[in-house]
Amino acid sequence: MVSINDVARKAGVAKSTVSKVLNNYQSVSDKTRLKVERAVQELGYVPNVVAISLSKKEFNRVGLIVDIHHNNQFIDEIGMKYLIGAFEKAKEYHLDVVTFFTSQFNDMSSKQLSAYLKSQRINCLIIYNLSIENKNIYKLIEKQEFYSVLVDSLLVNEKTSSVSIDHFTAQYEVAKKTIDENDFKKRILYIAGGRGGYITNQRLNAIKKLQKEIGFNLIVKYGDFNEYKARQIIFEYSRDIDIVICASDLMAIGAVFALSEMDIFRPVCGFDGITLMGYTKSAMNTVEQNFCQKSKQAFDELKKLLDGGEGRHIEIPYEVCRVDYMDVIQK
Amino acid sequence: MVSINDVARKAGVAKSTVSKVLNNYQSVSDKTRLKVERAVQELGYVPNVVAISLSKKEFNRVGLIVDIHHNNQFIDEIGMKYLIGAFEKAKEYHLDVVTFFTSQFNDMSSKQLSAYLKSQRINCLIIYNLSIENKNIYKLIEKQEFYSVLVDSLLVNEKTSSVSIDHFTAQYEVAKKTIDENDFKKRILYIAGGRGGYITNQRLNAIKKLQKEIGFNLIVKYGDFNEYKARQIIFEYSRDIDIVICASDLMAIGAVFALSEMDIFRPVCGFDGITLMGYTKSAMNTVEQNFCQKSKQAFDELKKLLDGGEGRHIEIPYEVCRVDYMDVIQK
DNA sequence: TTGTACGCGTTATCAA
DNA sequence: TTGATAACGCGTACAA
Numbered sequence: 001m002v003s004i005n006d007v008a009r010k011a012g013v014a015k016s017t018v019s020k021v022l023n024n025y026q027s028v029s030d031k032t033r034l035k036v037e038r039a040v041q042e043l044g045y046v047p048n049v050v051a052i053s054l055s056k057k058e059f060n061r062v063g064l065i066v067d068i069h070h071n072n073q074f075i076d077e078i079g080m081k082y083l084i085g086a087f088e089k090a091k092e093y094h095l096d097v098v099t100f101f102t103s104q105f106n107d108m109s110s111k112q113l114s115a116y117l118k119s120q121r122i123n124c125l126i127i128y129n130l131s132i133e134n135k136n137i138y139k140l141i142e143k144q145e146f147y148s149v150l151v152d153s154l155l156v157n158e159k160t161s162s163v164s165i166d167h168f169t170a171q172y173e174v175a176k177k178t179i180d181e182n183d184f185k186k187r188i189l190y191i192a193g194g195r196g197g198y199i200t201n202q203r204l205n206a207i208k209k210l211q212k213e214i215g216f217n218l219i220v221k222y223g224d225f226n227e228y229k230a231r232q233i234i235f236e237y238s239r240d241i242d243i244v245i246c247a248s249d250l251m252a253i254g255a256v257f258a259l260s261e262m263d264i265f266r267p268v269c270g271f272d273g274i275t276l277m278g279y280t281k282s283a284m285n286t287v288e289q290n291f292c293q294k295s296k297q298a299f300d301e302l303k304k305l306l307d308g309g310e311g312r313h314i315e316i317p318y319e320v321c322r323v324d325y326m327d328v329i330q331k
Numbered sequence: 332m333v334s335i336n337d338v339a340r341k342a343g344v345a346k347s348t349v350s351k352v353l354n355n356y357q358s359v360s361d362k363t364r365l366k367v368e369r370a371v372q373e374l375g376y377v378p379n380v381v382a383i384s385l386s387k388k389e390f391n392r393v394g395l396i397v398d399i400h401h402n403n404q405f406i407d408e409i410g411m412k413y414l415i416g417a418f419e420k421a422k423e424y425h426l427d428v429v430t431f432f433t434s435q436f437n438d439m440s441s442k443q444l445s446a447y448l449k450s451q452r453i454n455c456l457i458i459y460n461l462s463i464e465n466k467n468i469y470k471l472i473e474k475q476e477f478y479s480v481l482v483d484s485l486l487v488n489e490k491t492s493s494v495s496i497d498h499f500t501a502q503y504e505v506a507k508k509t510i511d512e513n514d515f516k517k518r519i520l521y522i523a524g525g526r527g528g529y530i531t532n533q534r535l536n537a538i539k540k541l542q543k544e545i546g547f548n549l550i551v552k553y554g555d556f557n558e559y560k561a562r563q564i565i566f567e568y569s570r571d572i573d574i575v576i577c578a579s580d581l582m583a584i585g586a587v588f589a590l591s592e593m594d595i596f597r598p599v600c601g602f603d604g605i606t607l608m609g610y611t612k613s614a615m616n617t618v619e620q621n622f623c624q625k626s627k628q629a630f631d632e633l634k635k636l637l638d639g640g641e642g643r644h645i646e647i648p649y650e651v652c653r654v655d656y657m658d659v660i661q662k
Numbered sequence: 663t664t665g666t667a668c669g670c671g672t673t674a675t676c677a678a
Numbered sequence: 679t680t681g682a683t684a685a686c687g688c689g690t691a692c693a694a
Contacts, residue, residue, distance in 0.1 A: 001449065001671095003670090003671055003672090004671060004672065005671080013680080013681085014680070014681040014682070015671090015672085015681090016672095016673080016674085016675095016680080016681060016682075016683090017679090017680060017681070019672065019673060019674090020673095020679095020680090022672095023673080027679055027680085028679070028680085029679060029680090032679080032680080044442065044446055046446040046447065046449060046450035047450055047671085047672075048385075048450060048452060048670090048671050048672070049450055049451055049452065050381055050384045050385050050452045050670090050671080050672095051385055051670070051671030051672040051673090051686090052671080052672055052673080053381045053672090053686095054379075054381050054382055054385050054670090054671080054672070054673095054686050054687065054688090055671075055672040055673045055674085055685080055686055056672080056673065056674095056686085057673095057685095057686070068415070076407055076408045076411040076412070077407045077408070079411055080407040080410055080411050081407070083414075083430070084399070084432065087430065087431070087432065087435070088435075091435060096429075096451075097429075097430075098427075098428075098429075099414070099418065099428075099430055100418070101415065101418060104418070104419075104422060111375070115375060115377040116377070118332070118377055119377035119378055119379065119380055120380055120427075121379060121380060121381045227660045228660050231660070253610070254660065257612075257656065276607070276610060279584070279607060279610050279611055280610055280611075281588075325588065329558045329559050329562070329585065332687090334686090334687055334688085335687060335688060336687080344664075344665085345664065345665045345666075346665090346687090346688080347664080347665060347666080347667095347688095347689080347690075348663090348664060348665075350688065350689060350690080351663095351664090351689095351690095353688095354689080358663060358664085359663070359664085360663060360664090363663080363664080378687085378688075379686090379687055379688070381686090381687080381688095382670095382686070382687035382688045382689090383687080383688060383689080384670095384688095385669095385670050385671065385672090385686090385687080385688075386669080386670055386687075386688040386689045386690090387670085387688085387689065388669095388670070663694105664693105664694080665692105665693085665694075666691105666692085666693075666694085667690100667691095667692090667693095668689105668690090668691090668692105669688105669689090669690095669691105670687105670688090670689095671686105672685105672686090673684105673685085673686090674683100674684085674685080675682105675683085675684080675685095676681100676682090676683090676684100677680105677681090677682085677683100678679105678680080678681080678682095
């Protein structure tokens, strides 16, 4: 491995000078700069990020925490998009990232988790879809031990920003659209996410507002973002309702398939805009989010925090639409 | 940040002694060991992996390279399973992993790539579905610059192992089963993967063997593992054939949907066993692989290489089956 | 069994 | 504008 010493020797200068050239310090003459650059070229030298990390006390390693606690298969799609966006930004900012799944932390206390992350020299986090069940992670954020950006779980403090769409309005819009499109709309079944979750409540409030405005009988059931549970709920309640509104696409798909097995038709709408919907060929309304883009914005926000910015909430756009098979496969 | 020096001071010993305790050296008296352990506890000390990495010359950082070059959406599922398996093993072995997507390397020469990886202090790689188009990565492996394990791309040398199922036999079995199950089987369309790829050729050879044994007219087209291309191929050729055999589930799904749009029926079989198949509700034969498990075995193999083992090829099991919706959503 | 001293590759602080 | 030297936190010969 060719090091900065080798470069210094080859260029006939001190290694501190090489360092200055590499880091674009002004106090270097063009002549020495040239010598150094040539030596770097000839030796094929590349800086050792580990040594840089050790040397710079404030070096930042970013921990990405992806929630795969709900072990639905198709959370995969969302998680992957998040990662792709984050990795791209990491390269752009020259930041080192480490990926974790929440399941890895299940048996750790908040303290243990903190120690574990710090031992990895991680000082900032991007956390996707943090659920209230992950108490250890929540504590970390409240204690402000790390610079953090939360994606889709609103929580802000000095060192914490959050990024999400406006879940209230989005749920309101997609539900209203679905209801308006149909003639029978007296009895509505809402399959919510996880009981007590912030997002779940936001979306639920939207439905309640709609109920007041339009006036319909509302049944609320919690599907925990789980396709199978949504399916069971449909089997139990769908006979007595006109429309099914789901807090996620996955639950919506579970609902549609269950309905088709029961051989009855009820309009269904979802939430997320995952490509999987295109494959079910059941054209329903949903809220489309650009997960990759969202992840990138979260990274930008983290960068701002690291540069001294204050924690804040960022709202990003969404779109009420249908996911079509032909859009999904186009290449 | 509490360091090894703080622990040493608190325990009243030299930092080298602390180091020995931490690394379970035998040459430490129980008394000092206890003192040190107590100091570690009280201070909440955790080793700095970065410093360890710099100090140990042979420290291993593993680069995971996932191919998302074919930008099909549902490569996501496979990629995620690979990552989950790898991360789990990484934690088990206490190895640091860094994730890359092949697309990040597109504009790099083999030399640049090598330098980039080394600057990240990466000395070993697990590469998933390496395609022959990624020449820069191929060169790296041939030059044996890194300990590597290839998943699903057979290539072995002193520092390189590979892990995959027996693609020849698997393709043979699933194709034969599909053909046996049907009455009309005189004209068969095989939608292969990428022209010239090792796996593609393996699978193609299986089909040719079958052709000799059974005797049918064979049309071979290359779909590049792309759903859309498979679709186009179907539109063009399916009228004159009896059965469609695809080298991937994704292409099989594209084929099934295209056939249904044409309003004709042809038996189709796939390859991979992705859960997406369950959602299309088109029960077809496929070859199911456990991607997570495969990734774990690849990691085990890498560990063996690092411990001085020789490069070799590992064959892992598969299963010819159908992917059913109820299996996919069961929780 | 314990401690001293040095090296890992880099940045930062001074003094020259 | 340059260069010597001390950190950064840890592992490890080698000496005590």
